Amino acid sequence: xxxxxxxxxxxxxxxxxxxxxxxxxxxxxxxxxxxxxxxxxxxxxxxxxxxxxxxxxxxxxxxxxxxxxxxxxxxxxxxxxxxxxxxxxxxxxxxxxxxxxxxxxxxxxxxxxxxxxxxxxxxxxxxxxxxxxxxxxxxxxxxxxxxxxxxxxxxxxxxxxxxxxxxxxxxxxxxxxxxxxxxxxxxxxxxxxxxxxxxxxxxxxxxxxxxxxxxxxxxxxxxxxxxxxxxxxxxxxxxxxxxxxxxxxxxxxxxxxxxxxxxxxxxxxxxxxxxxxxxxxx
Numbered sequence: 001x002x003x004x005x006x007x008x009x010x011x012x013x014x015x016x017x018x019x020x021x022x023x024x025x026x027x028x029x030x031x032x033x034x035x036x037x038x039x040x041x042x043x044x045x046x047x048x049x050x051x052x053x054x055x056x057x058x059x060x061x062x063x064x065x066x067x068x069x070x071x072x073x074x075x076x077x078x079x080x081x082x083x084x085x086x087x088x089x090x091x092x093x094x095x096x097x098x099x100x101x102x103x104x105x106x107x108x109x110x111x112x113x114x115x116x117x118x119x120x121x122x123x124x125x126x127x128x129x130x131x132x133x134x135x136x137x138x139x140x141x142x143x144x145x146x147x148x149x150x151x152x153x154x155x156x157x158x159x160x161x162x163x164x165x166x167x168x169x170x171x172x173x174x175x176x177x178x179x180x181x182x183x184x185x186x187x188x189x190x191x192x193x194x195x196x197x198x199x200x201x202x203x204x205x206x207x208x209x210x211x212x213x214x215x216x217x218x219x220x221x222x223x224x225x226x227x228x229x230x231x232x233x234x235x236x237x238x239x240x241x242x243x244x245x246x247x248x249x250x251x252x253x254x255x256x257x258x259x260x261x262x263x264x265x266x267x268x269x270x271x272x273x274x275x276x277x278x279x280x281x282x
Contacts (some may be wrong), residue, residue: 001150004109006052012159012274017048018263021103022056022169022199023235025115026095031241032061034258038099038236045262046102053103054151056199056233057113057169059138060091065114082120085131089119092138100142107144110135111151113169113199152191161267161274164193170200175254178205180232188228194276195263196230202256205232206280224273231280234260 009016021042024033045051063071071084112135119137120129139146147153153165170183180203184196188209211226239248239256248256259282266277 001152002109002145002147003152003154004145004147005154005156006108008156008158009050010158012157012161012269013267014157015049015267016155016265017045017051018108018165018195018265019045019048019051019053020056020167020197020199020231020233020260020263021053021100022111022113022233022260023058023202023237024095024099025058025061025235025237026091026099027061028091028094030098031244032238033236034238035236037258041260042099042102046106048262048264051103051106052108053106053144054108054153054165054167054197055110055135055139055144055147056167056197057111057135058115058199058235059095059100059110059113060088060134061115061237062088062091063115063117068117085117085119088117088134089121089137092119092134092141096138096141100138103142105143107139107142108153108165109145109147109151109167110139110142111147111167111169111199112149114171152193155265157267157274159274161276163195163265163276163278164191165195165197166191166193167197168199170198172201174201174203177203177257178207178232179203181205181207181230184230184232188230194226194228194278196228197233198231199233199235201232202235202237203232204234204257204259204261204282206230206261206282222271222273227278229263229278229280231261231263234258236260
């Protein structure tokens with residue numbers, strides 16, 4: 001788990017747009033993705049107030065956990081590993097150049113998905129190479145905090161306003177559109193978080209629950225509500241592609257929910273009490 005405290009915003013009512021991005025599974029072919037819609041989505045998100053992107057994993061489509069295990073068991077020669085590593089780095093460079101580059105420097109952080117592989121990059125004036133995970137490499141290109149398998153993030157505003165986010169890639173599958181929410185609901189009692197995000201299942205789903213916050217100190221009897229939102233963050237890889245066989249069409253599985261949500265934070269002061277004003281645009 002990685003904890004990240006984002007720098008404090010300028011004013012107590014600075015609006016922020018949280019933009020989950022993940023489950024792209026880029027493999028070098030634009031036809032595999034809702035490519036134009038993805039670029040339009042990112043361009044639109046960049047026009048929103050203070051867009052902050054958060055990576056939900058699976059930015060490229062190589063390699064799955066079982067693929068990595070089999071490659072390790074194969075005991076490949078160093079040259080074969082080097083070729084595979086170079087191909088993986090090319091995929092990261094492509095998804096950065098073709099899709100993610102405009103978002104550089106506007107990230108809360110990137111979580112790790114299931115699809116990743118070690119890559120070699122040059123470091124230092126002497127051009128020496130060192131190895132790092134492909135998701136770490138992408139985070140460095142995007143100037144983003146690497147959140148590893150699980151991110152716990154705090155946003156802060158002047159005057160004491162705070163907002164906490166739990167983000168991780170997720171696991172498992174479900175035939176139901178609310179499948180991701182089942183995983184998130186189990187975390188709600190265990191984390192003091194306003195927003196919980198999960199990817200992987202490529203389903204867009206949102207639910208909320210309220211927690212009563214009783215007054216602390218003073219003589220006020222004002223009880224506030226802490227609204228907690230759970231969000232499945234969708235994705236961009238097509239399940240059904242005309243003229244091509246995929247494991248989705250071969251198994252007659254449900255089409256995925258293409259697209260990703262935007263979470264709007266519009267803080268306000270009501271009777272002297274700071275409220276974050278969170279809404280989810282699906």
